[in-house]
Amino acid sequence: MADSIKLITNNKKAWHDYFILEKYEAGIELYGTEVKSVRMGHCSIKEAYIEIRHGEMFVDGMHISPYEKGNIFNRDPLRKRRLLMHASEIRKLEQKIKEKGFTLVPLQVYFKKSLVKIEVGLAKGKKLYDKRADIAKKDVRREAERDFKVRNV
Numbered sequence: 001m002a003d004s005i006k007l008i009t010n011n012k013k014a015w016h017d018y019f020i021l022e023k024y025e026a027g028i029e030l031y032g033t034e035v036k037s038v039r040m041g042h043c044s045i046k047e048a049y050i051e052i053r054h055g056e057m058f059v060d061g062m063h064i065s066p067y068e069k070g071n072i073f074n075r076d077p078l079r080k081r082r083l084l085m086h087a088s089e090i091r092k093l094e095q096k097i098k099e100k101g102f103t104l105v106p107l108q109v110y111f112k113k114s115l116v117k118i119e120v121g122l123a124k125g126k127k128l129y130d131k132r133a134d135i136a137k138k139d140v141r142r143e144a145e146r147d148f149k150v151r152n153v
Contacts (some may be wrong), residue, residue, distance in 0.1 A: 008038055008116075010108040011045045016131065018105060018123035024093070026057065027084035028109075028116050033067040033074050038116055040067075043109055050083070050104035050120060052094045057083040059106055059118065083118065096122055 014020070030038070037043070042065035050059050058080045066074040096102055107119040126134075 004111075004113060006111040008041060008109045008111065009043050009045055011048070011106055013046055014105040014107055014121065014123065016126075016134070018103070018121070018125055019130075020105075020107065020121040020123050021102075022122040023107065024085065024089065024120045024122070025112075026118050026120050028059070028118050029082040029084060030064075030116055031075055034064050035116060037064050037067040038109070039111075045106045045109060045118075048106045050106060052090060052097070052104075055087060055090060055094075057085060057090055057093075057104075057120075059083055062106065062109075083120070093120075093122065101125055 044063040045059075045061075047063075048059055048061040050057060052058075060080045061078065062081060063078055093104060097104060101124050103123055103125070105121050105123050107121045109116065109118050111117070
């Protein structure tokens, strides 16, 4: 039976700025009003990053808007949120990001059944010429698709 996955937000900027080498799935420790706000789609990970401290992973800069009907139970929209992964996976990632040029970036936030999950990517930064090459490839692909459409009409 396939897991029902509902995408909430993705991080297009991460794909533009980094080479994504590996992907991992992690849970997020959220409070009730935050989950309700995420259900409504009020979540952004564009400026977010992930850090590991004392054997725990945290996502910082993830913005979850306050829930409209949450009054006193709302939390700070930009607070650090703990990510839930096995300790062995966290240790393995910690060793990898100690190497030069590697970092952890959030790629997407989604619901898996009724749980909020975040996809974490082990990434290596792109140079300017890498970004230019990617843009050139997209332009070529877009032109080819446009030509194909015109011929088939």
